[in-house]
Amino acid sequence: xxxxxxxxxxxxxxxxxxxxxxxxxxxxxxxxxxxxxxxxxxxxxxxxxxxxxxxxxxxxxxxxxxxxxxxxxxxxxxxxxxxxxxxxxxxxxxxxxxxxxxxxxxxxxxxxxxxxxxxxxxxxxxxxxxxxxxxxxxxxxxxxxxxxxxxxxxxxxxxxxxxxxxxxxxxxxxxxxxxxxxxxxxxxxxxxxxxxxxxxxxxxxxxxxxxxxxxxxxxxxxxxxxxxxxxxxxxxxxxxxxxxxxxxxxxxxxxxxxxxxxxxxxxxxxxxxxxxxxxxxxxxxxxxxxxxxxxxxxxxxxxxxxxxxxxxxxxxxxxxxxxxxxxxxxxx
Amino acid sequence: xxxxxxxxxxxxxxxxxxxxxxxxxxxxxxxxxxxxxxxxxxxxxxxxxxxxxxxxxxxxxxxxxxxxxxxxxxxxxxxxxxxxxxxxxxxxxxxxxxxxxxxxxxxxxxxxxxxxxxxxxxxxxxxxxxxxxxxxxxxxxxxxxxxxxxxxxxxxxxxxxxxxxxxxxxxxxxxxxxxxxxxxxxxxxxxxxxxxxxxxxxxxxxxxxxxxxxxxxxxxxxxxxxxxxxxxxxxxxxxxxxxxxxxxxxxxxxxxxxxxxxxxxxxxxxxxxxxxxxxxxxx
Numbered sequence: 001x002x003x004x005x006x007x008x009x010x011x012x013x014x015x016x017x018x019x020x021x022x023x024x025x026x027x028x029x030x031x032x033x034x035x036x037x038x039x040x041x042x043x044x045x046x047x048x049x050x051x052x053x054x055x056x057x058x059x060x061x062x063x064x065x066x067x068x069x070x071x072x073x074x075x076x077x078x079x080x081x082x083x084x085x086x087x088x089x090x091x092x093x094x095x096x097x098x099x100x101x102x103x104x105x106x107x108x109x110x111x112x113x114x115x116x117x118x119x120x121x122x123x124x125x126x127x128x129x130x131x132x133x134x135x136x137x138x139x140x141x142x143x144x145x146x147x148x149x150x151x152x153x154x155x156x157x158x159x160x161x162x163x164x165x166x167x168x169x170x171x172x173x174x175x176x177x178x179x180x181x182x183x184x185x186x187x188x189x190x191x192x193x194x195x196x197x198x199x200x201x202x203x204x205x206x207x208x209x210x211x212x213x214x215x216x217x218x219x220x221x222x223x224x225x226x227x228x229x230x231x232x233x234x235x236x237x238x239x240x241x242x243x244x245x246x247x248x249x250x251x252x253x254x255x256x257x258x259x260x261x262x263x264x265x266x267x268x269x270x271x272x273x274x275x276x277x278x279x280x281x282x283x284x285x286x287x288x289x290x291x292x293x294x295x296x297x298x299x300x301x302x303x304x305x306x307x308x309x310x311x312x313x314x315x316x317x318x319x320x321x322x323x324x325x326x327x328x329x330x331x332x
Numbered sequence: 333x334x335x336x337x338x339x340x341x342x343x344x345x346x347x348x349x350x351x352x353x354x355x356x357x358x359x360x361x362x363x364x365x366x367x368x369x370x371x372x373x374x375x376x377x378x379x380x381x382x383x384x385x386x387x388x389x390x391x392x393x394x395x396x397x398x399x400x401x402x403x404x405x406x407x408x409x410x411x412x413x414x415x416x417x418x419x420x421x422x423x424x425x426x427x428x429x430x431x432x433x434x435x436x437x438x439x440x441x442x443x444x445x446x447x448x449x450x451x452x453x454x455x456x457x458x459x460x461x462x463x464x465x466x467x468x469x470x471x472x473x474x475x476x477x478x479x480x481x482x483x484x485x486x487x488x489x490x491x492x493x494x495x496x497x498x499x500x501x502x503x504x505x506x507x508x509x510x511x512x513x514x515x516x517x518x519x520x521x522x523x524x525x526x527x528x529x530x531x532x533x534x535x536x537x538x539x540x541x542x543x544x545x546x547x548x549x550x551x552x553x554x555x556x557x558x559x560x561x562x563x564x565x566x567x568x569x570x571x572x573x574x575x576x577x578x579x580x581x582x583x584x585x586x587x588x589x590x591x592x593x594x595x596x597x598x599x600x601x602x603x604x605x606x607x608x609x610x611x612x613x614x615x
Contacts, residue, residue: 055514057510057513086516086517087516088516089513089515089516090514090515090516090517091516094514094515095511095514097507097510097511098507099507102506102507102508103507103508103510103511104508104511105512105526105529105530106508106530107529107530113512116515116517116525117512117515120515120516120517120521121516165511168511168515171515
């Protein structure tokens, strides 16, 4: 399949009181056309910063620095002017956020907001745009869309709001949809409905989707490929089946082990990865995971591991355990 | 269905306001005075500038409800025109300072670089006492109604800027602003299309306050001779002219004074009521 988005050595750093902090450190990956790519990791591991860097949502005048390349169909987004970037946002790449209530403006109706999103990129009349908005709402499974189009965000339920948010994101038929924890704020049944909707739309409209989540169940259910992130770096990358059947990085293993299943022995404590994600500014010389890793050796503390390719194609792991397992080479 | 529910929301709000007797009384009196002021050219029995030296300092009677002043002008007519002018000054000051303040406040709240510049200027302006500032500006530019309005708008704009900027800063961090940025909106659209409607309600409350205090300051400035120039009547300069004859002709002080007091009280009570209605926390 063709590459839709290719991120090369993306580095996002923020100027803080403690000095420069690199929230995303040399991340490279690609999203193929029509593919759903999952990005998983704990809070604070740089998932959201990665997606916001792709859209360049941080204002560059305000102490943010981007390095590397973000190629959308070969076009480097990091080189575009702010004005050119505006026509990419919403048009080529759209985003849905975690909490739909706070990501819809409370003073405008759903319809108004969708109409505005459409008219930002296309020169059509308000009437036509509103017709489109109704269609979009119908597409996302909102009952009686003709009526809901005039509702304010607070008048809708959580699931309905998320559907409206998705309709808003789809308004200009983006090539890439970034879904930043789209189901975290919803309850389980609605979660499943929304995920099914996203998969269905992915098949219908053929856009690439970047699904950011910390819910491994959602990933297993919907994604084709997965990226596991830790402290601003990719620690493991591969096909979903591969990652779940044969997790290789100690962090991925830990993540999968700490999910309770129906077979989990309830008399024993659930597995947890010890410790917490350290502050970015405190990341040491060696492997970023070494303080919490059960397999850490002296080498892990002093030198940085690269992404090593495993025997299956596309499966790569950033851990010295696999240094000799595959061809040792730096990820391109 | 939705419409009727909304209607009833407002209906209950108005109903609860109606229960407040104090509010009703003051709102009623203010409204009467304000309407009388607005309709001054129609209602006023005499020309407020017409001097009749024969009838100077007449006590209130049938022809001259509020009596006459030292030049024999009808005080009732002058008070009506004075209220009219005071209202005009209040409204214009409130509108201009709000318009300027909201724009600068939003920009300060959205752009950190502008924030530093705009807020330092605001802070510098607000360290100078209101009257001193207004008198200085009027002395610089000369006494006229237009200059009174402009200088008071400058005095009050920092108030609106501070309020707007505070709200704008918290709104800027909301996800829906990020979401509309992610949809490809330009900064002007974000600031004026999406942030403005969210800051408007606290600013309206501020506006009523500015309206009321601008009228009071105008009266004070006119009283001091730095406000509305004579012979144009304003509540302040009517009181000023009455100063010398205060012990012999009480009506020259009492009527314009009462008018001023009731307007002030009424607007403040109304402002509180508007805040109660608009502020979701107090409901």
